[in-house]
Amino acid sequence: MQASDYNPMLPAVQADPYPYYATLRENAPVYFNEQLGWYIVSRYEDVIAITKNPAVFSSARAVVRPEQLDAAEKVAPTAVRAFRRGILLSEDPPLHTKTRSVVTRAFTPKRVAEMEPRIRQLARELISQLPRSGEFDLIKDLAEPLPLIVIAEMMGAEPKLRHEFKRWSDNAVATFYALARGAELSGIERTSQEMHDYMSRALEARRQQPREDLIQALLDNGVREGLLSVDEAIAFCRLLLVAGNETTTNLLGNGMHALLSHPDQLERLTREPTLIPNAVEEMLRYDSAAQVFFRKVTQDVEVSGTHIPAGANVLLLFGSANRDPRKFQDPDRFDVTRNVTGHVALGHGIHFCLGAPLARLEARVVLEELLTPDRRLSLVPDQHLENVPNFNVRGLKSLRVRTEPAPDARASA
Numbered sequence: 001m002q003a004s005d006y007n008p009m010l011p012a013v014q015a016d017p018y019p020y021y022a023t024l025r026e027n028a029p030v031y032f033n034e035q036l037g038w039y040i041v042s043r044y045e046d047v048i049a050i051t052k053n054p055a056v057f058s059s060a061r062a063v064v065r066p067e068q069l070d071a072a073e074k075v076a077p078t079a080v081r082a083f084r085r086g087i088l089l090s091e092d093p094p095l096h097t098k099t100r101s102v103v104t105r106a107f108t109p110k111r112v113a114e115m116e117p118r119i120r121q122l123a124r125e126l127i128s129q130l131p132r133s134g135e136f137d138l139i140k141d142l143a144e145p146l147p148l149i150v151i152a153e154m155m156g157a158e159p160k161l162r163h164e165f166k167r168w169s170d171n172a173v174a175t176f177y178a179l180a181r182g183a184e185l186s187g188i189e190r191t192s193q194e195m196h197d198y199m200s201r202a203l204e205a206r207r208q209q210p211r212e213d214l215i216q217a218l219l220d221n222g223v224r225e226g227l228l229s230v231d232e233a234i235a236f237c238r239l240l241l242v243a244g245n246e247t248t249t250n251l252l253g254n255g256m257h258a259l260l261s262h263p264d265q266l267e268r269l270t271r272e273p274t275l276i277p278n279a280v281e282e283m284l285r286y287d288s289a290a291q292v293f294f295r296k297v298t299q300d301v302e303v304s305g306t307h308i309p310a311g312a313n314v315l316l317l318f319g320s321a322n323r324d325p326r327k328f329q330d331p332d333r334f335d336v337t338r339n340v341t342g343h344v345a346l347g348h349g350i351h352f353c354l355g356a357p358l359a360r361l362e363a364r365v366v367l368e369e370l371l372t373p374d375r376r377l378s379l380v381p382d383q384h385l386e387n388v389p390n391f392n393v394r395g396l397k398s399l400r401v402r403t404e405p406a407p408d409a410r411a412s413a
Contacts, residue, residue, distance in 0.1 A: 005020060006021075008291075014394075017291065018320075021042055021317060025043050029043045029306075039308050041317065043320075043326065047321040050303070050314065050316060051316070051348040056301055075186065076186070082172075083175055107214065107355075111154075118153070122146055127142065127370055132405060133403065133405060135401065139252075142252070143250075143256075145162070146248070147249055148165055148166050149162060150362065151240070151358075155237065155241070156206075156212075157202075164194070171191040173242060195238065196234055199238070249395060250388075250393065251289055252366060254396065255279075255284070258283060261334070265335065268336060270371045270373060279336035280364055281343065282334065284340075286334050288319045288344075289395055290353070290392070291317065291391070291393065292319070294313060296313055322345055375403060375405065375406060377403055378402045380401065385398075
């Protein structure tokens with residue numbers, strides 16, 4: 001395998017990017033892909049250094065050229081305007097500092113921690129619906145519905161809108177991929193308009209009748225204080241929707257696939273549940289949901305001996321950084337007891353994932369409720385694993401799992 005074989009758009013790379021990452025780290029830690037026009041950075045030390053330097057490595061939208069956006073906006077105005085707005089993800093200080101403060105007041109660790117009893121109740125309800133003996137789809141039956149219900153409730157949405165929230169969230173994630181590939185945008189535009197209209201009505205409803213939810217917090221802390229326009233508040237709702245469910249779904253899907261692929265680790269975690277918080281971190285490191293992030297270089301700079309000119313696009317391989325042997329010993333081994341301090345699965349620096357506390361809490365609760373001594377779990381053999389078609393987000397569409405009572409539980413039943 002050669003460095004030139006790496007192209008994140010290719011299905012083979014999306015199916016298993018890790019061998020490509022290893023080749024890049026060893027042979028071309030800063031690799032210029034002429035076809036894409038991107039400088040690709042794969043080593044942990046370089047990724048960390050870049051994320052710490054927003055003045056030189058800007059988060060301003062870089063990958064989709066302005067003329068591409070102008071053309072796309074004629075077909076999909078709502079979707080493209082939301083993309084252009086790019087609240088937080090494409091902002092640099094001092095604007096980023098000001099706007100992020102709005103969200104930190106709305107999406108506080110205290111607010112998240114207070115959700116634990118409700119999250120545990122929901123997890124138990126969903127797990128109780130799984131077969132005692134037989135097969136189930138971990139994604140469709142648990143990893144998707146739990147975070148969707150949680151974020152919908154936090155945003156004050158009606159339960160019947162859960163499926164709409166999922167569709168809107170998927171659409172938000174797919175927008176960048178569609179723009180980067182020049183894909184058909186009419187479906188994305190319809191869904192973007194639906195979400196925009198709903199969030200606009202929700203904000204207006206809270207003007208008329210205040211409620212205790214995230215949308216109300218954005219209205220109070222952002223719009224009424226003059227920090228956000230209504231359209232920017234809607235963009236924040238879109239961001240919170242994605243941060244509140246996408247990260248957790250992919251963490252549970254990727255993490256449980258890793259855990260069930262290593263029966264010794266599954267057995268140890270079931271036997272020693274105090275390891276679960278650390279196991280969640282190892283799941284994040286081992287198969288990161290967020291694989292890549294982009295930066296634009298504001299001035300000529302050198303990274304690992306490679307000159308990068310001002311104005312260049314840089315692709316940071318966070319998934320590769322988490323498998324760098326310079327940081328993590330034997331990084332391709334899944335180990336729930338590993339010291340995972342410093343992984344970048346949830347980002348690093350000023351753009352650290354807003355949904356991180358919620359994702360960690362939900363994953364911990366699910367593992368505590370699902371991995372019990374009276375239940376045996378295993379992967380359904382020979383299943384075809386299909387990834388979400390998106391090069392910057394890694395997640396499974398489906399994960400078939402077999403469950404059966406443990407021998408002792410069966411004997412006492």
